[in-house]
Amino acid sequence: MAFSRRGTDVRDDIGALASQVHPVFMLPPLAASAFGSILAGSIAPAPLALHALAAFFAVYTAHVKDGYVDFYLRDEDDDHPMTRSGCRLALAGATLGFAAATVAMGAVVGVGAALVTVPLWFLGFLHAPQFDTNPITTTLGYPLGIALCIVGGHFVQVGQLGVRPLGFAAVFLITLAGVKIIDDSKDYAYDRSIGKRTVAVVLGRDRARRLAYALVYAAGTVVVVFAVSGIFPPTASLAAVAFGVVVLLSTRAGAEVATMLLVRGTYVFLALLVVAVWYRPLAGLSLPDIGVLGPYTYLVTELVFGALALALLVRADALARAGLSVLVLYPLAYVWDWYTLEVGVFAIPLRTGVELFAIPIEEHLFMLVVPALVIGIHETVHGAIAAE
Known part of the structure; x- marks a missing residue:
């Protein structure tokens, strides 16, 4: 029975089957599986290969089913390389391949490894037409698959769940959800015309874009918090900063270019996290001790952040408004600060010792710098949103 709609020889059938291997979507789950194994510290090749093979068949199932539904059932696509029966045979073959890899994993590692892997097939098979019409499932399907690949890749190495792989899985789930929202917004007009309820259709493109960047920002924040708290290696925060630069560049681009930048930025993000986990370049190094500034330590930090606040306020043309708000807040802050001291x-050991009106001079600056910085960030963010 022929797989190809464009010919009947073996090469045509092989080409039709190969057409459903989309590297841009296929490689990330395989990389995520490998990353999960790297998190285990030592890699056993057989479990990694079996888990990656199962992930491959799960994503292949999703691609074949999606093309089948869009072309033969919804009449959305203009063309499809595979016959109707070829799609069904390919689905059956991919399912058998997934089952074989999963059963082998259960035999090599344990039943738990198989149970952690099985949801990947359901995500792939139910992507269309069940999941891709709901704004939540159409957004979270692929990101959840990546997250499960990270968790599963780690599980098949150690036979148990771990806090670190779960943390990285959550980071990529949130990050890729944001990227998926922006990606879906490219097809806003078409999706709306056929009643497909993506996040962009439900919320509108502007609100969906703001939600997407909020999710990406939240994921970066989680990386920094986990790196500081010791769950992630310290250099993981540098990976978040590098990805943040790409995110900033994408905010000024349209949906198509922004998606391209974010997808490639995600690859860089993952690569830097692999370096952070595998090589631990900053392991053993202590944090810079600014306490060497002695009694001027607190004062210097206030000057640094005060300069940042000033720059933001000048850029947002909000210096006068911020000054008024800070002056109105100052008496309340002064009383609060005086009372707590x-x-x-709390105590402030690294200060000059100079006091003004019963509190350290540094605290007076603190009451100016902090609200000014908050207002500067607020005006910058909302000014950027208003300009969209």
């Missing part, structure tokens, strides 16, 4: 809530 008076009753011993």
Whole structure:
């Protein structure tokens, strides 16, 4: 039975089957599986190969089913390389391949490894037409698959779940959800015309884009917090900063270019995280000790952040408005600060010792710098949103 709609020889059938291997979507799950194994510290090749093979068949199932539904059932696509029966045979073959890899994994590693892997097939098979019409499932399907690949790749190495792989899985789930929202917004007009409820259709393109960048920003924040708390290696935060630069560049681009930048940025993000986990370049190094500035330590930090606040306010043309807000807030902040110092809530050892009106001079600056910085960030963010 022929697989190809364009010919009947073996080469045509092989070409039709190969057409459903889309590297841009296929490679990330395989890389995520390998990353999960890297998180284990040592890699056993057989479990990694079996898990990656199962992930391949799961994604292949999704591609074949999606093309079948879009062309033969929904009449959305203008063309498709595979026959109707060829799609069904390919689905059956991919399912058998997934089952074989999963059963072998259960035999080599344990039943738990198979149970962690099985959801990948359901995500692939139910992508269309069940999941891709709901704004939540159409957005989270692929990101959830990547997250499961990370968790599963780690599980098949060690036979148990771990906090670190779960943390990285959550980061990529949130990050890729944001990227998927922006990607879907490229087809806003078409999706709306056929009643496909993506996040962009439900919320509108502007609100969906803001939600997408909020998710990406939240994921970067999680990386930094986990790196500081010791869950992730310290250099993981540098990976988040590098990805953040790409995110900033994408904010000024349209949906198509932004998607291209974010997808490639995600590859860089993953590569830098692999370096952070595998090589641990900053392991053993202590944080820079700014305490060498002695009594001027607190004052210097305030000057640095004060300069940042000033730059943001000048850029947003909000210096006068911020100054008024800070002055109105100042009396309340002064009383609050004086009281907490008076009753011993906190102490400030690295300060000049100069006091003004019963509190350290540094605290007066703190009450100016912090609200100014908050207002500067607020005006910058909302000014950028208004300009979209």
